[in-house]
Amino acid sequence: MTNLKPSSEPSVADSAELLAETSTETGRRPRAGWRMLLPTMTPWLAIGLGLIIAIALFGLIGPHLVGDPRAIRDMGLTGPSAEFWLGTTQTGQDVLAQLAYATRGSLQIGVIVGLLATALSAFFGIYGAYRGRVVDEAFSLFTNVFLVIPGLPLVIVISGFVPAESRGLWTIAIVLAITSWAGSARVLRAQTLSVRNRDYVAASQVSGERPWRVIVVEILPNLLPVIASQFVFAVIAAILGEAGLSFIGLGASNSSTLGTMLFYAQNGFALSLGAWWWFIPPGLIIALFGTGLSLVNFSIDEIINPKLKNLRLHRKRARRAARLERELAQATRRNGGVPTQTAKESAR
């Protein structure tokens, strides 16, 4: 029942200082717990978000702006030109149009798999760990079994087993989801085991909260950064996994993704014919999207990882101190060089 004070918590001195600061103003805006969960804006986070948003917009809006990706013309393998910005394929199809549709397809798969895998891992990880005993043992065993199943071979077997005509987007998404949730579930289980033994969980149990409410209201918010990070990883893994599957010809039969583009580029000897405009753009989009998500993940990591967390707090404090100093200096200048009490207060 006795938890040591986590070293990452701001010290009492800090809260005393905050107290002194806030005691002058009573009606302060309510502080939502959400603020704590948001990563601080760093250049890396900005670049990551920029990449993700740009690619997502391309996937969302792009298909409405380009022509038919399947239209065949008698101008095979022409390089980028004013008419076709990214050139054409062997059969004269517009690469840019294909890229827009393929990006949309890949994002779709990524988001669906990310959501499914996160939901599975949250259920098996959090619920099992919270219930404990037999449920935990059973869920843990189940998770471990899925953990040691080699992902890609299983995916190949399942995809090969399902006939090509019924192998749609959802089939691939479900196959990818059930092979990728186990690792996250283990992390969430470990984290839940730690959170569930904290006194505030015991306190809400003592006050008679129902189990699902304890999980959702008391435990889950403290796991959100971990879940967010795992969602991001699941999306990357799904996009890459789907691209891999499509590349070896086992992807969804009726959809176009970045993987199928690469598959056709490979089949059309794009590499040996030097048609770089055919295979570089889809590869680049996969790489950039992965980079963007990873950068976002590093920023989330600053919240989860206790070592980085302190770093973040220090940075925040330093920034605030610098701001206060600047404002104080400005206020002092306004008052003709005399740092008055009101100036100090207004700087706050």
Place this chain on the structure above:
Amino acid sequence: MTSVKITDLVKDYTLRAGLTRTRLRAVDHVSLELIPGRTVALVGESGSGKSTIAKILTRMERPTSGTVDVRLDDGTAVAGARYRREVQMVFQDPFASLNPFHSIEHHIARPLRLHRRTSTNRETHERVIEMLERVNLTPAEAIATRRPHELSGGQRQRVAIARALAPGAQVLIADEPVSMLDVSIRLGVLNLLGRLQREDQLAVLYITHDLATARHFSDEIVVLYRGRVVERGPSDAVILDPHHDYTRLLALAAPDPERPGRVTSEAGVDREAIDNSRCYDHFAGAWREAGVSAAEARIDA
């Protein structure tokens, strides 16, 4: 007003190491009574079973045997959801007992809503403010919107006390409520508990390993050693006239202004030889057999 009668409480834990199983008896035939307006201090070292008793009282653990009987003034037994309302607990560590994600208001509003003490949001908010003012947290409006990390240890412990009292609890279990606080604010929190106890006629179980605060704060002291009660009686009697070797050792460990210098000897008490097979009862003025049910305990001459 509510009173609690604990009779012959036993709690065994099964320890598993590989294939061998051993049984650890954490609490061995402990009987206590909590009466409105009075404080019973449960004193003992780490592992003596204090917190296990607290867990059983708050229904976080089931006893292996023995009964916990909670009764209202009119004699009706308390059970089910009502039990959660009557018996509440203040935890030891104020840094762990509040959820860092939620505001102070959330912590106090939840039990209010859960036990239907208030029905509208507005009423709940007013009640929260009232509760915060009762535990001397002012300005209450500003404190209510803060989150736990913005408060000091003493302030957090006050919030924890307000949360425990929010459902209208009449029995308060305080598990070392001041041991993690700075020495300078301990007295403030203890006095607050004392005031609330007088105002609401609370029955308080004060769990501690510190004899000095136990004497200051409680009416009766029960000394626990390895799961058994080894001495019990009025606070002053137990502290000024300890009979059991273990109580003597505890009393010696407390700093005494009239006995300057460091304590070098353990007053001839051999730690290895401390036995917990008998218990001195100051109320009866006699030794009893410990670790058996209260009805069967032999009284030694």
